[in-house]
Amino acid sequence: MRVNWFYGHEEKDSQGMLIAESFVLLNLPRSGSSFSRTVIQRIYMERFHRRNPLIPVSVLAGALGLQKKLLTKHGFPMNFRELMLPNLQEGNKYQRGQHGGWSQIPRKYLNREVVSIIRNPYERTLSGHRHRWWARHPILGSDVLSAEFPQFPNLSFDDYLRFQDLGLARRMPNGQRPDANVGPQTVQFIWMFFKNPKQTLETLTDEYLDSDRIFDDIADVTFLQNERLSDALAGFLKRHGATDDEVRYVLTHKRVNASKSDGAKQDTTWTPKWVSYVREKERMIFRILASRGFFYTPPLTSVG
Template sequence: MIITRDFVFIHMPKTGGTFVHGIFKQIVANYKQEHPVKWYMNRIGYKLNLIAPVYQKLTNVEYYEYPNNDVTGQHAGVSFIPGEYKKLPVISVKRDPAKKFISAFYYRWWERFPTLSETHLKGLFPNYPNISIEEYFDLEYNHVLKRFFSADFREDIGVMSWQFIRMYATDPMYVYKNITKANFPEIVKTHFKNVDFFEMEQLSSEFETYIRSTSFDEYADYFKTEKRIYPPGSNNKKRPESLSEEFLEKIKTKEWILYTYFPEYNV
C-alpha cells in the first residue's frame, strides 16, 4: 500500500505493483534531492500525524489474508487504509485472471511459503513440489481455501475472487459469506470501495497519464519506460502463456466474481 497526499495505491499481488513501487523509489530519490526542505518538513509533519505524506510505502500493515491467517506486509486492502486517509481516491491495477493465475503458478510463492504441511502436501501430490498447473489449481482451490475457511468455505468462490474481495471490499468476510450472482450489483454498490483500476498491459502509459493530474506531475515521464521491474524470486524464463479451453472454463466458473466485475476479460 502506498499513501500520498493525492491518492492511496492498493497493491494487488501479481498485477505490476512492484513496477509501481520501483518507479516511485526513483521519483522519491530525486524529489528529496530537488526539494529537500519540502521533503523533510513533510516527513516531520507526517511523523507527528499532522499532514498527509508526500509519499509513504506501508510495508508493515497488520491484516488478514484468510480468517485465521494474520499477516504483516504491503498487500493490505481498502479496509485497512488508515482512518485519516480513507477519503483519498484509491487506485489499483487489474489483470486478466487467467494470466494472473499462470503468473502465480510460475512465481511459486506456494512452494517457498507453503500453507499446508509437507506431509499433507506429499499425501495429496506425491511428486510435490513438482506439480502441474492443473495440480496447482487443485491445491489452491480445493485444499488451501478449504483449510483456511473451514466451515465458511464456499465451493463457488475461487482464490483470486477471495483475494479481490479481501483487497477491495470494506467488509471482506461479510461479502465472502453473502455475495451471490443475484445480489452482485447491490453488494458491489454498498460494500466495495470505489477504485480506479489501471490495466496491467498498459500500466506504464495509464499510470503516466494519471500522475500528470497529481502533485507528482513533474515526474510523470518516469513511467514512460519499457523496463520491467520484477519482485524478488521471480522466474522470468519463457513459459506457456495459454490454457486449454476446458481449463480456462474451470477458472471462469470459480472466478465468476472477477469475470462479472471485469467483463472485458470474459472473452
C-alpha cells in the same frame, strides 16, 4: 542527474500500502504493483532530494524504513509513507506485509483517491504458477501435500490449480470452504477491495456473486490495467501533479519483478477444463472489471 535508488520487492520485504499526499496505492499480488511502487517511490524520493540536497543519497536510499523516520523526526517531512498492516487472509503465517486492503486504510486517508493495478485473471493464474510463492510457502499442511501431491513442489499447471482449490478454506475468515463456487482470486479480491470483506466472505453464496450487490459492496477504487500499465500509471500520476519529466520517466521505465521460474519444469498448457474453472470461479472479478471497461478473452486451449 537522476539518482539511482534501490528497493526490494520480494515477499520477504516488509512493505505496506503506499500512501502519497493525494492517493493511496493498494498492492494486489502478481498484478504489476511492483512496477508502480518502484516508479512512485523514486519520483517522491527525487522530489525530496531536490528540496533537501544536503542529505546524503545513502540515507535517502533507505528512507522508507528507519532512515525515513529519522528524517521526519528531525524536520524533513516526507510526502509519502509505507503503512505496515496485518495480513487479513487466513492461512498465511506472515503477520504483516505489502498487501493491505481497502478496509485497512486509516480513516484519515480515505479522502484520497485509492488506486490499484488489475490484471487479466487468466494471466494472473499463470503468473502465480510461474512465480512459485506457493512452493516456498505452501498453504496446505504436510499431511495433505503427502496424500494429494507427493511430487510437491514440482506441480504441473493442472496440479497447481487443484492445489489452489484445496487451499481455499485457509483463505476464508472461518477456515471453512465456502458454499459458493468461488476461486482464490475472488476471495483475495474481496479481502483487498470490499468495504466489509470478512462479513462478505462469511455469508458468500453463488446468488450473491451473480447479483448486482457486489457493485454496492466494492469500495471506491480506481483500477489501472496491467496490460497498458505504463500509459495508465503515467496518466494517473499526471492527474496528481506529476511533471512532464516524471511522466516520461514512468513511460520509459522497464517493468520490474516479472514472473520467473525457480528452475522447476513449467507445464502451462491450458485445457478447456481449467479455462472453464477460471471463468466460472472468478466470474465476479470478470463482471466487476467489465463494468469498468476491462474485457478479457479466454486463452487458447489444447485439443481434448
